Amino acid sequence: MKKIVAITSCSTGIAHTYMAAEGLEMAAKELGYNIKVETQGSIGAENQLTAEDIAAADAVVIAASTTVKKERFVGKKLLEVDVNDAIEDGKGLLKRSLDAPIYNNGEAKTEKVETSKTGIYAHLMTGVSYMIPFVVAGGLCIALAFAFGGINSEGDLAGALNEFGGLAMGLMWPILGGYVAYSIADRPGLVPGMLAGMLMSSMNGGFLGTLLGGFVAGYTIIGLKKIIKLPQSFSGLMPILILPVLSVLITGFVMKFVVGIPITALNEAIMDWLNSLSGMNSIVLGLILGAMMAIDLAGPIGKAAYFFGVASLTSLGTGETSTVMGAVMITGMVPPLAMALSSTILNKKLYSAEEQEAGKSAWVLGLSFISEGAIPFAAADPIRVLASVTIGSAITGALSMAFNCGIAVPHGGFFVFLIPGAVSNVLLYVVALAVGTVVSGLLVTALKMQAVKKNAKA
Structure with a gap:
C-alpha cells in the first residue's frame, strides 16, 4: 500500500486548510493509499508528521497558499501545489506525487514553479494568515465593548474591552509586516518586518505600506546574508547583532523617508475618496x-x-x-x-x-x-x-x-x-x-x- 504524508495550509487557517485535508483523505481512501495529513491552521499545527511518518512515506504533498518550511522533507518525492488544488482534485494530486522530483533543500526543483508571482503571493498569504486572528479578536473585543457600554464604551468593563480590542487591532500591522518578512527570510526577518509595520501604523501607511515594508525587510535580510561573509568563529554574531541592527537601520530609513511618504499620501487620498462617496x-x-x-x-x-x-x-x-x-x-x-x-x-x-x-x-x-x-x-x-x-x-x-x-x-x-x-x-x-x-x-x-x-x- 502506498503511503503519503501531506501538509495543508491556507491564508486564514480556517476553512481551506481543513477542506483540503479532507479532500486528500477521501481521495486516499478511494485509491487505497495510506495518508497522514498535518494541518497548519489558525490554532497551529495539528496531527503533526513525525520523523517516522516522513521516513516511511513514498511521497509528500504540500497543498498551501502560505509558505511551508520543507527542510524535513529532504530526500523525499515532493509535490507542492496551491491549497485549492487539493480541494478540487485530491486523487490527481496523490497520483502525481508518486512521480514528483526528489526534494533536495532547494537544489532540485519540485513540480511547483517558483515564479516571482507565486513567491510574492505565498509571502503575502503567510503574513495575512498571522494577521487575521488579531483583526478578528480585536474587532470582536470592540464589539463586546459596545454591547456592555454602548457605542462610547462607557464603564470599566466596556472600557477595558475597548482597550484590548484597540491593542489587538494595532498589532495587526507589525504582525503583517513581520510575517511577510519571516516568509521571505525566516526568523531574522521578524525584527525589521515588525518595525516596518509599526512605522506604517504610525505614519498611516495602512495595509499597502505595511505589505511593502515586509517585502523590503525580508529582501534586505536576504541581501545582507549574501553580502556579509564572516569567519566561522564570528558567525554567531550574524543572527543576534549584525542582521538585526543593519536590517532595522536599512528598512527603517527606506520606509520612513523613501517608501512611506508617497504610500501614506496615497492611502490618505484613497480614504478621503471613500469618505466622500455618496449616492x-x-x-x-x-x-x-x-x-x-x-x-x-x-x-x-x-x-x-x-x-x-x-x-x-x-x-x-x-x-x-x-x-x-x-x-x-x-x-x-x-x-x-x-x-x-x-x-x-x-x-x-x-x-x-x-x-x-x-x-x-x-x-x-x-x-x-x-x-x-x-x-x-x-x-x-x-x-x-x-x-x-x-x-x-x-x-x-x-x-x-x-x-x-x-x-x-x-x-x-x-x-x-x-x-x-x-x-x-x-x-x-x-x-x-x-x-x-x-x-x-x-x-x-x-x-x-x-x-x-x-x-x-x-
Whole structure:
C-alpha cells in the first residue's frame, strides 16, 4: 500500500486548510493509499508528521497558499501545489506525487514553479494568515465593548474591552509586516518586518505600506546574508547583532523617508475618496466590492476587497461605522447562505448527499462570515455556482451602500448584528443580506434545474 504524508495550509487557517485535508483523505481512501495529513491552521499545527511518518512515506504533498518550511522533507518525492488544488482534485494530486522530483533543500526543483508571482503571493498569504486572528479578536473585543457600554464604551468593563480590542487591532500591522518578512527570510526577518509595520501604523501607511515594508525587510535580510561573509568563529554574531541592527537601520530609513511618504499620501487620498462617496458612486462601489468578495470565495480577489474594508475602518475613530466595511462583510456572507438555501430548502434533489450535508454547515459558516462555506459547491459546479453567488453578492453590496449601512468591527458576521451600536441601519442591513441570498439561491437552483433538463433530453 502506498503511503503519503501531506501538509495543508491556507491564508486564514480556517476553512481551506481543513477542506483540503479532507479532500486528500477521501481521495486516499478511494485509491487505497495510506495518508497522514498535518494541518497548519489558525490554532497551529495539528496531527503533526513525525520523523517516522516522513521516513516511511513514498511521497509528500504540500497543498498551501502560505509558505511551508520543507527542510524535513529532504530526500523525499515532493509535490507542492496551491491549497485549492487539493480541494478540487485530491486523487490527481496523490497520483502525481508518486512521480514528483526528489526534494533536495532547494537544489532540485519540485513540480511547483517558483515564479516571482507565486513567491510574492505565498509571502503575502503567510503574513495575512498571522494577521487575521488579531483583526478578528480585536474587532470582536470592540464589539463586546459596545454591547456592555454602548457605542462610547462607557464603564470599566466596556472600557477595558475597548482597550484590548484597540491593542489587538494595532498589532495587526507589525504582525503583517513581520510575517511577510519571516516568509521571505525566516526568523531574522521578524525584527525589521515588525518595525516596518509599526512605522506604517504610525505614519498611516495602512495595509499597502505595511505589505511593502515586509517585502523590503525580508529582501534586505536576504541581501545582507549574501553580502556579509564572516569567519566561522564570528558567525554567531550574524543572527543576534549584525542582521538585526543593519536590517532595522536599512528598512527603517527606506520606509520612513523613501517608501512611506508617497504610500501614506496615497492611502490618505484613497480614504478621503471613500469618505466622500455618496449616492450612485457609493452604490457602484458596493456592487464592485460584492462581486470581488464572491468571485473567488475568499481567494486573492476577496482578500483584496476585505483589506480595503479594514483600511476604511481603521481610518475612523472608535465607535464610528464604515459603510465600506459593512458592504464587504455582508457580501462575504451571501455565497454560503445562498448555497445553503438552495441545497437544503429550495431543491435538495439537485445535490448529492455530501453536498446536502455541506449545505447544513454552510448556514453556520455564512452567518459567521466565512465565505469558504460555498467552496464544496463551487468545486463541483464552478460556473453556475460562482456566477450565481457573484450576482447576489453584488446586489447585496449595492443595497448595503444604498441603505447607508455601516459596521464598526471587521469580523463577526450576523452575531455582530445583535450588539447595540455595532451596526448602523441594522434592519436594512438584514434586508440587503436576505435579498442577495434569495437572488443567488434562486438563480443557482434555476441554472442547475436547467442543466438537469438538458442532460435528461440528451
